Amino acid sequence: MPTRMLSLGRCNLLLQFRCFSSIKTLDRHVCPTPLVGALSRTAIRWLAAICLTVLGMLSLSCGGGSSTSLPNPTPSAVSVTISPTTASIVVGETQPFTATVSGSSNTSVTWSVNGVNGGNPTVGTISATGLYTAPPLVPNPASVSITAKSAADSSKAASAQVSVKLKISISPMTPSVELFHAQQFSAAIVGVSNTTVQWSINDVQGGNSVVGTIDSTGIYTAPIFLPSPATVNVKATSVADPSQTASTTTTLVADTSPPQVVSVTPADMSSGVVLNGWVAITFNEGLDPSTLTPPTFALTQGTTSLPITISYDPTTYVVTLTPPGILAPLTTYTITIGTQLRDEGGNPLAAPYSASFTTVGGTSVPSSVTSPPGLDPTSLNVISLQGQRSTPASDGSFSASVRPQGTTGVVAMVPGEAFGLFAISIGNSGSTSSVSRSRKVLSRVVNGTVVYTGRWQISIRPADTGDVGWRWRLTCGG
Numbered sequence: 001m002p003t004r005m006l007s008l009g010r011c012n013l014l015l016q017f018r019c020f021s022s023i024k025t026l027d028r029h030v031c032p033t034p035l036v037g038a039l040s041r042t043a044i045r046w047l048a049a050i051c052l053t054v055l056g057m058l059s060l061s062c063g064g065g066s067s068t069s070l071p072n073p074t075p076s077a078v079s080v081t082i083s084p085t086t087a088s089i090v091v092g093e094t095q096p097f098t099a100t101v102s103g104s105s106n107t108s109v110t111w112s113v114n115g116v117n118g119g120n121p122t123v124g125t126i127s128a129t130g131l132y133t134a135p136p137l138v139p140n141p142a143s144v145s146i147t148a149k150s151a152a153d154s155s156k157a158a159s160a161q162v163s164v165k166l167k168i169s170i171s172p173m174t175p176s177v178e179l180f181h182a183q184q185f186s187a188a189i190v191g192v193s194n195t196t197v198q199w200s201i202n203d204v205q206g207g208n209s210v211v212g213t214i215d216s217t218g219i220y221t222a223p224i225f226l227p228s229p230a231t232v233n234v235k236a237t238s239v240a241d242p243s244q245t246a247s248t249t250t251t252l253v254a255d256t257s258p259p260q261v262v263s264v265t266p267a268d269m270s271s272g273v274v275l276n277g278w279v280a281i282t283f284n285e286g287l288d289p290s291t292l293t294p295p296t297f298a299l300t301q302g303t304t305s306l307p308i309t310i311s312y313d314p315t316t317y318v319v320t321l322t323p324p325g326i327l328a329p330l331t332t333y334t335i336t337i338g339t340q341l342r343d344e345g346g347n348p349l350a351a352p353y354s355a356s357f358t359t360v361g362g363t364s365v366p367s368s369v370t371s372p373p374g375l376d377p378t379s380l381n382v383i384s385l386q387g388q389r390s391t392p393a394s395d396g397s398f399s400a401s402v403r404p405q406g407t408t409g410v411v412a413m414v415p416g417e418a419f420g421l422f423a424i425s426i427g428n429s430g431s432t433s434s435v436s437r438s439r440k441v442l443s444r445v446v447n448g449t450v451v452y453t454g455r456w457q458i459s460i461r462p463a464d465t466g467d468v469g470w471r472w473r474l475t476c477g478g
Contacts (some may be wrong), residue, residue: 005431055311079082080150082158089134090167090244091191097130097160099148106152114144124164124346134164138191138241170236170246177212177222179255180344187236187246194240201232212252222252224344255345260284261353264335268355275328275359275403279335281320286314286344296340299323301333329385329403330361362388362401362408364382369396369412369421381413 062425079102087095101107110125113119119126142164149157165210167190177183177242189195199214201207209213214220220234235247265280266273279299292312299306299321309322327333336351362385369392371377376398381444383389384400385408392398392412402408412421 027410078153078156080109080148080152080156080158081147082148082160086162087132087160088163088165089132090165091134091136091138092167093134095132095162097126097132097146097148099130099158101150101152101156104150104152106150108151109148110151111172112147112149115147124162132162134162136191138164138166164191166238166241166244166305168197168236168238168244168246170234170248173248174250175248176251176253178222178253178257178345179222179224179226181222181257183220183222183254185214185220185234185236185248187218188269189238189240192238192240194238196239196444197236198237198239200237203233203235207232220250226252226254255347257285257343258347258350259341259343260350261337266353266357269357271358272360273327273357277327278323279339281319281321281335283317283319283343286317287312288342288344288346289314291340291342292319296338297321298336298338299333300336301328301331306333326402329359329360332356333359360404363404364399365402366411367398367400367444369398371396371403375414379415381415383413384408384410402420417443 012174021146057190065403081102081358083098083099083100089095099109099111101109110117111128111130113132114123116123121135122131123139124135126146130148144162144164146160146162147157148159169188171186171188172183173184185199186194187197189197197209197218198205199216199218199220201211201214201220204211207220209223211227212220212222216233230252232245232250232252234250235245238244260283262284263283264282266277281297289312289358292310294308296312297308297310297319299308306323309324310319311320311322313320321335334354334356337349339349339352341349367382369377369380369382371380377392378394380392381389382392382398382400385402388401390398390400400408400410402410
């Protein structure tokens with residue numbers, strides 16, 4: 001019994017019937033005997049004719065009713081979607097992704113980054129569950145592709161784009177800063193080699209006198225008056241990627257803190273201080289210039305106060321004390337600051353401050369004396385810096401102590417006489433320029449110090465004799 005398929009639009013009509021070659025065949029093979037007996041032959045013929053007519057009409061209306069085999073059912077199409085489709089994260093942080101597979105009972109996927117299954121340290125890695133971890137450095141290019149591929153149909157996949165950004169942070173967070181005072185901020189950048197930032201206050205690069213100023217190193221200086229509101233936003237913007245910023249809210253409060261000494265040069269209790277130096281005192285905030293006078297600042301040697309020149313740098317909060325001339329060697333000096341000192345807010349120094357230092361000792365230089373005939377050099381008494389005494393050797397050589405900076409007088413006294421020979425040593429002034437010489441002035445380097453030596457010839461006319469001249473020479477460091 002053959003099968004015919006009749007196509008009716010989108011529907012398939014399957015009809016099964018027997019082919020008969022004659023009414024007789026119908027009589028003999030289709031109709032059961034009881035039915036044949038009950039129906040007349042004419043009725044049977046009419047029934048067969050109606051069936052054939054209906055079959056023909058159906059065949060014509062369905063395009064001829066050609067006989068074909070029934071095709072196999074088509075499987076449902078597999079599709080993959082990913083969420084989210086875009087993301088932006090900083091280096092080292094994570095971003096979860098989910099993949100949805102439709103059209104298959106197998107919903108598993110394979111994850112990749114820029115076509116690399118599981119990713120790698122350069123572009124980032126992704127786990128089997130879709131957790132993406134950005135690399136420690138911003139890749140080039142900075143955008144990577146996350147792909148989920150169907151395990152049921154490898155031709156079906158979905159992708160998302162991730163922008164990897166540098167990481168920037170700022171410290172300290174939410175500080176309070178007094179008027180007139182300064183606060184150091186710092187910015188840390190991870191993920192790129194260029195760690196430079198631009199600082200701004202309330203989105204004003206470098207700030208201004210109303211909200212305070214900030215320099216390129218992150219030092220914020222509060223204004224002298226409280227702004228309204230009394231909070232400012234301190235922001236660091238990456239130069240490598242200006243879209244990346246970090247900021248903190250800073251609260252400004254009235255200045256109630258006294259000024260403090262941050263450092264002193266020379267340091268307290270230091271020794272070996274040069275003789276031609278000065279004293280520099282650094283404070284933590286700006287000072288009232290009207291209080292920068294003696295006796296607020298003093299430099300003393302024992303109970304003796306030295307005249308000093310006071311200068312002040314308001315940008316660095318440094319007060320400099322400069323004594324006149326050269327300090328004495330191996331001498332202790334004391335710096336004192338009184339409570340008359342006030343900051344810009346009018347707050348006085350909490351307590352008097354003092355520090356002391358000791359200057360460098362003399363430099364020992366080889367010297368010699370040429371005595372007149374009949375005078376034994378070993379009988380001479382040589383007096384040099386700070387009363388140091390020495391006796392020349394038989395060849396006239398001896399060691400003299402002189403100032404490493406400034407001038408020093410050296411005297412060789414004749415025994416039993418009230419006269420002697422005088423020489424001057426001029427220590428290194430710190431200048432690197434050349435020094436002109438005369439026939440009576442020489443220079444040389446002694447123990448790392450340039451020493452200029454004078455040479456004199458002295459004639460003595462004793463009162464109880466005639467014109468008797470003694471000619472001899474004293475050389476210090478020569």
